[in-house]
Amino acid sequence: DAKTTQPTSMDCAEGRAANLPCNHSTISGNEYVYWYRQIHSQGPQYIIHGLKNNETNEMASLIITEDRKSSTLILPHATLRDTAVYYCIVRSLSGSARQLTFGSGTQLTVLP
Amino acid sequence: EPEVTQTPSHQVTQMGQEVILRCVPISNHLYFYWYRQILGQKVEFLVSFYNNEISEKSEIFDDQFSVERPDGSNFTLKIRSTKLEDSAMYFCASQDGVRRENTEAFFGQGTRLTVV
Numbered sequence: 001d002a003k004t005t006q007p008t009s010m011d012c013a014e015g016r017a018a019n020l021p022c023n024h025s026t027i028s029g030n031e032y033v034y035w036y037r038q039i040h041s042q043g044p045q046y047i048i049h050g051l052k053n054n055e056t057n058e059m060a061s062l063i064i065t066e067d068r069k070s071s072t073l074i075l076p077h078a079t080l081r082d083t084a085v086y087y088c089i090v091r092s093l094s095g096s097a098r099q100l101t102f103g104s105g106t107q108l109t110v111l112p
Numbered sequence: 113e114p115e116v117t118q119t120p121s122h123q124v125t126q127m128g129q130e131v132i133l134r135c136v137p138i139s140n141h142l143y144f145y146w147y148r149q150i151l152g153q154k155v156e157f158l159v160s161f162y163n164n165e166i167s168e169k170s171e172i173f174d175d176q177f178s179v180e181r182p183d184g185s186n187f188t189l190k191i192r193s194t195k196l197e198d199s200a201m202y203f204c205a206s207q208d209g210v211r212r213e214n215t216e217a218f219f220g221q222g223t224r225l226t227v228v
Contacts, residue, residue, distance in 0.1 A: 034216070038155070041149070041201060041222070042221055042222065043116075043203050043205075043219030043220050043221050043222050044155060044203070044205075044219045045219065046216035046217065046218065049216065087155075099145060099147075099157040099160050099168060100147075100155075100157065100217060101157065102147075102154050102155040102156070103154065104154060
């Protein structure tokens with residue numbers, strides 16, 4: 001699986017959009033970009049995933065650049081409960097392995 | 113909303129004892145996983161399980177570890193002789209098998225294992 005690079009930490013004001021960047025310059029054509037978050041040692045929670053088109057669901061939006069070398073997770077109106085570690089994971093579709101490889105992620109702190 | 117449930121939430125055991133961590137995956141899911149997270153460290157993959165057998169395992173998953181799906185609903189992780197360094201949060205996850213390449217994995221809330 002391709003390696004990802006994320007900032008160690010970010011702050012965001014409550015009610016504002018949180019934009020979390022991720023670099024995955026070695027991503028290959030059949031690899032998806034997944035985002036998970038982990039709130040205070042709870043189990044990781046799926047947020048969103050995409051291949052090359054921008055995606056939106058009830059939690060967030062995912063913007064993937066045209067060259068697919070980077071992406072941004074957008075939480076449109078961050079709340080205090082969005083404070084968590086956010087993981088950007090690139091996942092290979094080839095072979096039998098389907099496990100997720102977690103990095104260090106970005107600690108997002110939403111400030112009141 | 114369906115969820116993965118894990119029991120117990122916290123387990124304390126003496127070094128050298130056997131422990132069994134239990135998980136009930138989401139019904140109709142076909143892929144099952146165990147991950148662990150040592151305090152302050154990354155979430156690490158241990159093992160994946162499909163069609164009643166291990167499909168992948170990491171270097172961490174040595175002979176002290178085993179997994180089982182004994183009754184079609186539970187998915188268990190057994191540590192045969194616990195060591196102090198086995199102290200961690202253990203997360204179970206399950207995944208739909210229909211669109212296997214791009215479906216998300218759902219995680220349980222974890223079991224905190226403390227080996228003393």
